[in-house]
Amino acid sequence: LSLLPFPLHLDGMLGFHPQDDDAAYQAGYDSAVTRSISLPPTPAASASASPRDLIAPPPPLLLPAEERPLSSQLEALLPKLIAEALQPLRQEVENLSVLLENGVRDLSDRSAPKICRVESMMSHLESRRGGAESSVSTEVSALAAPPPSEARENAAEFLEQAAPRLDGRSHKGQCGRIGVLGGSIDFAGAPYYAGVAALRSGAELLYLCTAEEASLAIKGFSPELMVTPAYSIGSLSNPACVEQEQQAFLDKMSDVVPRLHSLCLGPGLGRHEAVLATLGKVIELSRRRELPLVIDADALWLVCQQPDIIRGYAGAVLTPNAMEYRLLAKAVCGDEHADLRSVCHALQGVTVVQKGPVDSIFSSSEASVIQCAEPGTPRRPGGIGDVLAGVLATLLAWSHQRRHSRLKACHAACVLVRAASRAAYSKHHRAMVTPDIIEELGPAMQALFPVPAVG
Numbered sequence: 227l228s229l230l231p232f233p234l235h236l237d238g239m240l241g242f243h244p245q246d247d248d249a250a251y252q253a254g255y256d257s258a259v260t261r262s263i264s265l266p267p268t269p270a271a272s273a274s275a276s277p278r279d280l281i282a283p284p285p286p287l288l289l290p291a292e293e294r295p296l297s298s299q300l301e302a303l304l305p306k307l308i309a310e311a312l313q314p315l316r317q318e319v320e321n322l323s324v325l326l327e328n329g330v331r332d333l334s335d336r337s338a339p340k341i342c343r344v345e346s347m348m349s350h351l352e353s354r355r356g357g358a359e360s361s362v363s364t365e366v367s368a369l370a371a372p373p374p375s376e377a378r379e380n381a382a383e384f385l386e387q388a389a390p391r392l393d394g395r396s397h398k399g400q401c402g403r404i405g406v407l408g409g410s411i412d413f414a415g416a417p418y419y420a421g422v423a424a425l426r427s428g429a430e431l432l433y434l435c436t437a438e439e440a441s442l443a444i445k446g447f448s449p450e451l452m453v454t455p456a457y458s459i460g461s462l463s464n465p466a467c468v469e470q471e472q473q474a475f476l477d478k479m480s481d482v483v484p485r486l487h488s489l490c491l492g493p494g495l496g497r498h499e500a501v502l503a504t505l506g507k508v509i510e511l512s513r514r515r516e517l518p519l520v521i522d523a524d525a526l527w528l529v530c531q532q533p534d535i536i537r538g539y540a541g542a543v544l545t546p547n548a549m550e551y552r553l554l555a556k557a558v559c560g561d562e563h564a565d566l567r568s569v570c571h572a573l574q575g576v577t578v579v580q581k582g583p584v585d586s587i588f589s590s591s592e593a594s595v596i597q598c599a600e601p602g603t604p605r606r607p608g609g610i611g612d613v614l615a616g617v618l619a620t621l622l623a624w625s626h627q628r629r630h631s632r633l634k635a636c637h638a639a640c641v642l643v644r645a646a647s648r649a650a651y652s653k654h655h656r657a658m659v660t661p662d663i664i665e666e667l668g669p670a671m672q673a674l675f676p677v678p679a680v681g
Contacts, residue, residue, distance in 0.1 A: 377600045378674060381641040384634040385675035388624040389428065392677055402429030404619045405486040407479070407508065408493035408523070409436030410501075411459055414443040416494030416523065416612045419660055421451045423616030424490070426667040427642065429623070433482050437501075440494075454478060462500040475504045476511075483511055487623035488518040492525030493612045502528045506535050513539050518622040518632075522615040526550050530557040533573070540575040540591065543622060543636060545615055547581045554578075566595060577632050579618070581611065585640045587633050596637050602644035603651035609660030614643045617667070638674075645670040 390401040404424040408417035417440075421432045431452065436444060438455035445453045457475035461467050483489065489512055495501060505528055512519055519542045521529060526546055529536050530553045536542050537558075546554050551569075552562040558572040570578050570590045577589040585598040603610075618639040625635035646666035651658050 377598055377637075377641050378645075380634070381638040382674045384621075384625075384630065384638040385671075388621070388628050388630045388635065389675060390624065399431045402620050402623050403431045403433070403485055403487050404429045404616075404623060405433045405435065405482055405489040406493065406616070406619070407435045407456070407489065407491050407505070407525075408495045409434070409440040409444060410494055410496035410498070411437060411439045413494030413496065414440040414447075415609060418444050418447045418451065419609045419612035419664065420490050420493045420522075420616035420619070422448060422664055423613040423643075423667060424620045425450055426664055427617040427620045427639075427671060429620040433486065435479060435482060437496075454482065457501065457504070459496075459498060459501075462498060468500050472500055472504045475501075476507055479504075479508045480511060483508070483515060483517060486517060487627065488520065488619045490520040490522065490615050490619040492521060492523035492527075493615055495524040497524055497527055502531075506532065509535050513541070516541055518619075518626045519543065520545065520615050520619045520622065522611065526554065530554055533558050536573065536576055538574040538576075540577075540589070540632075541626070543577045543579060543618060543632065544573075545579045545581060545611065545618065547611060551578075551580050577636060579614075579636050579640070581614070585637075587636045587640070589633060592633055596633050598637055598640035598644065600641045600644040601648050603647040603658065603663075605651060605656065605658050607659050610643070610647065610663065613646075613660060613663055613667075614639060617643055642667065642670055642674065645673070 390396060392401075402424070404421075406417050406421045406424070408420065414436075417434055417436055421434045425432050432450065434444060434451045434453045435456040436453060438458040439460070441453050441455040444451060456478045457471055461471035462475075464471075489508075491505065491509070495505070502524075505525060509519065509521075519536075519539075521536065521542055522545045526544060527550075529544065530550075536544075544554065555564040555569050556562040558564075559568050566578060566580050566586050566588045567590075570576065570588045573590070575589060575591055577587065580586040580588075587596040587598070588594075618636060621635040621639045621642075622632060624630075625632055643663070646663050646669075649666040649670060650662035654662050
């Protein structure tokens with residue numbers, strides 16, 4: 227500053243502005259020259275250049291912050307204040323950006339294998355011709371098609387009306403005491419599947435009556451099943467004690483039937499003549515008590531041999547597969563190709579669930595056939611029919627307690643089992659077996675009819 231003896235004019239930026247006072251600037255310049263300040267040589271300088279051209283203007287002079295005007299201090303602080311105010315928002319934006327990036331990456335990672343599988347299947351489809359091409363196309367469309375909403379909505383509506391409320395006020399067994407009569411030396415899995423499926427779909431107590439020879443195996447499968455050895459195949463095969471064993475069989479069933487809300491007959495039962503003869507008496511006992519019956523598998527064989535034991539009983543539901551339906555139609559109509567309406571009218575009030583790619587449900591007491599086309603599984607391991615029989619036993623018990631439509635109960639059971647089958651297949655594919663379907667019954671039920679969380 228000792229080189230600048232002239233007064234300075236400071237504006238808002240505290241800069242040096244010689245144009246504000248040319249005379250003062252010139253005086254300062256002349257004084258500086260007379261002090262013989264040595265300057266570095268300028269190559270471009272000429273003899274005619276003035277000293278003013280040789281000396282660059284001094285840089286702007288800034289005062290300490292505390293000596294500046296308040297407006298200048300605020301102006302200097304404004305960027306910093308804005309940056310500090312926006313810092314939280316900037317952090318939130320960065321966090322959101324990271325979450326979105328991670329979410330997109332996760333979605334991409336999960337979708338990539340499915341996309342690859344679909345692309346592989348489509349490539350395989352294009353490489354094939356004729357009937358094989360049609361079968362693969364059907365498989366692809368079955369996996370890709372979304373579930374029809376109407377079927378699920380109808381099932382959810384039935385469950386809303388018929389399912390017991392889980393409000394903590396009920397006693398053990400009030401949500402469903404279900405019986406299963408089945409099992410034999412050769413088939414211990416079928417009654418187990420039916421019983422566990424009934425529990426998984428909402429029943430609370432399961433009474434399983436079976437052959438003595440199968441009882442230990444079934445007890446080992448699950449502690450949830452109350453297994454009763456109702457008869458002995460060995461004793462029934464002995465002509466000397468067959469009548470006594472049949473009476474003991476009927477007596478045990480007479481003790482169990484009054485406790486039940488519904489009874490499932492036939493899974494794995496076998497076709498022993500003495501067993502089927504006693505089964506006919508159990509059906510008569512159940513009809514007298516107006517107990518809902520699900521008649522499946524080997525019990526259907528008995529109905530095909532003796533249609534009158536079930537004819538006219540509105541509380542019975544038959545669940546034939548394609549082969550069993552042909553036998554039933556032949557037995558009651560004389561024509562194995564008779565349609566469902568004709569069969570039901572011949573049975574006079576019995577409900578029939580005709581299982582197939584599309585399940586058809588009808589009773590002569592109803593006006594129209596109900597169909598269930600909910601996507602299921604392309605795999606058909608043994609035991610899915612037993613699962614449906616057990617689920618249906620639970621839902622029939624609920625509909626009977628609350629006087630709701632049996633046909634809607636059958637439809638809801640078909641929807642539930644198909645949804646569980648589809649979920650199981652999506653996880654296990656060709657390795658899917660019936661226990662995988664049973665594990666999906668709970669989630670499928672929750673998806674159709676959600677139960678509020680406790681707490």
